[in-house]
Amino acid sequence: MVHLSAEEKAAVSSLQGKVKVDVVGGEALGRLLVVYPWTQRFFDSFGDLSSPDAIMSNRKVKAHGKKVVNSLINGLKNLDNLKGAFAKLSELHCDKLHVDPENFKLLGNVLVCVLARHFGKEFTPQVQAVFQKVLAGVANALAHKYH
């Protein structure tokens, strides 16, 4: 459960409304694969990941990035029960995808960098703090069903 004040919720909604999900999702996943190349281990079927340019323009990376961010946005509607909202996805990531939860933190932080790049000064320390809180909550929820 992530506790946000009314102000913090407003900050999230405001930015969320302006986020171009397609663009931000693809960029975040792409940057994850460029900055932390070992994360490519989960994406053998994605084709050409041989260079930053290849990764950032890869269709499958963009599509999957969009999927991930859409899922995140859905989760944001359930801040009172993130563990419940992400329970099925948690099981999937453990049992089928075998993703180390450390990767959720890495992706979360890359997403914060992407939001900073897109929003500039509007992405104040206070706004960043709210997103860090929410993303940490999501990462915990996604790791919750691991066994």
Added chain:
Amino acid sequence: MVLSPADKTNVKSTWDKIGGHAGEYGGEALERTFASFPTTKTYFPHFDLSPGSAQVKAHGKKVADALTNAVAHMDDLPGAMSALSDLHAYKLRVDPVNFKLLSHCLLVTLACHHPAEFTPAVHASLDKFFSAVSTVLTSKYR
């Protein structure tokens, strides 16, 4: 993990673009670290940590100057940062986890102010550089 020639070029060129703003960015990165990761404030009980604090700005400039020196000596980070390495190991003893938190906030600060320059390749090089600096600063811990 080794800084390639391309990484060094990316880091140097980023630092050139930052120009005289390094001090300001250092302060902002600290402010972001304290806001997002409140546990980091435990190392500064003697500071005024409210937004706009002169102490935080001054400390940010100190950190930025040390990074500028590191950029100028990327071929020998252990040598160039030896004194700071001693300081962190024997006097400050900041838990190693915190270097990642500050490094992340430095990246966020740079992304905010230089969105066009902060390409994926530059992002990767900077992350590696901050990681290398952090490793040197914690190298004498035990």
